[in-house]
Amino acid sequence: MPQVATTAHTRPWPTSTPPALLIAVVDLHPLAWSLLSNLRPVPSSPGGPEKEKAPIAPLTLAEFATNLMVFLNAHLASRWGNEVAVYSATAGKAVLLYPQPDEEPSRLRPNFYRPFQLLDTRFQEQLKAVFSAEQQRLEEADGKGLNDPPALVSALTKALCYISRRRPPETHPTGMAIADEGKSSNPELPESRILVLNATPGGAEDAAALNGKTAKASGGSGGQRGYVGLMNCVFAAQKAKIPIDVLTLPPESTKTAPPIFLQQAAHLTGGIYWRWNGRGGILQYLHSLYLPPHSLRKRPFTQPPQDAVDFRAVCFCHQDVVDIGFVCSVCLSIFCQPKPVCQMCKTKFPRSAWATLKELAANVEPIPLPNTVVAPRQRRERPPTNGASTLNGPPPGTEVIEIL
Structure with a gap:
């Protein structure tokens, strides 16, 4: 049987990937989930073309938690050594849901993958504990503090510290520690990334917010008060080569603006930003967009087209988003x-x-933004022919894979 010759030019992606550490930051703000659980269908426009689309359906927290656990289990099952950590961001507070110090469950189930059992049991227990604490605060404090934005900045800070503790320092051959610049000589060094699941809308889309030079509540998810802290987290993740992926759940049918600061975070760190359309398929979005590791997203997989990034900032005097x-x-x-x-x-x-x-x-007039960013056209790569004529194709016994 002839040997199949493969070269670096015919297979540009790596043959294996290192273990991956996925940290999920889940927005559990009660007011945001009250909005998502009461989504209303959009009335069809009279006289318009009929399109076969799935209807807009409400999304409950229980349904979303089930889909999230399936996605996290798929991440654990995709490669031996993959790890998962989950942080929750509620009104003014960030809590670590998984892993916990006492990871060992009270009752081990036979014929059950142990990481799956640990994740399912601890995640459900901590999720119930978080909502019990929110219910107690609602009853005792008479709802005081529930209008505070979700503590996504605090959760991102804890996530970066968690990655820093788990990431071993790079050492020079002489034994001296060197700065980590995202490129490691250790092929088994975990590949870390953060996934932000945002449920808080950016603010109402009205004529004053769209046409004016300032928009009072278009920051979203902590908004204007957490702008400086969020940008510090973004710059720290950018220097450490940690991508921040964002999945924002409030669809366009709610007439709310997208969270522009989270969109900036995904753009600056090389992550994926996507906005749910409200028509179901949460698990499909998670698997198709956010399951592949960062080293495989360009080859052999491809990233979805990203929306145009709104690079507006927040003024320090009135906490307004300014053009x-x-x-x-x-x-x-x-x-x-x-x-x-x-x-x-x-x-x-x-x-x-x-x-x-x-x-x-x-x-000065505000600058209009396009809807999407046009992806650059990539040149077709062809394998080397080693002096043979290209009319007759590649030499026999060679595996050729074209990247379109």
């Missing part, structure tokens, strides 16, 4: 209007520049 901002040259604070004195570092600006800055603030 045009004025940045302090000393501390880089952002303001929606020119200030004679910086409110953060107390730097005084020259009076001669006030008139020019106010004129620019009054005349």
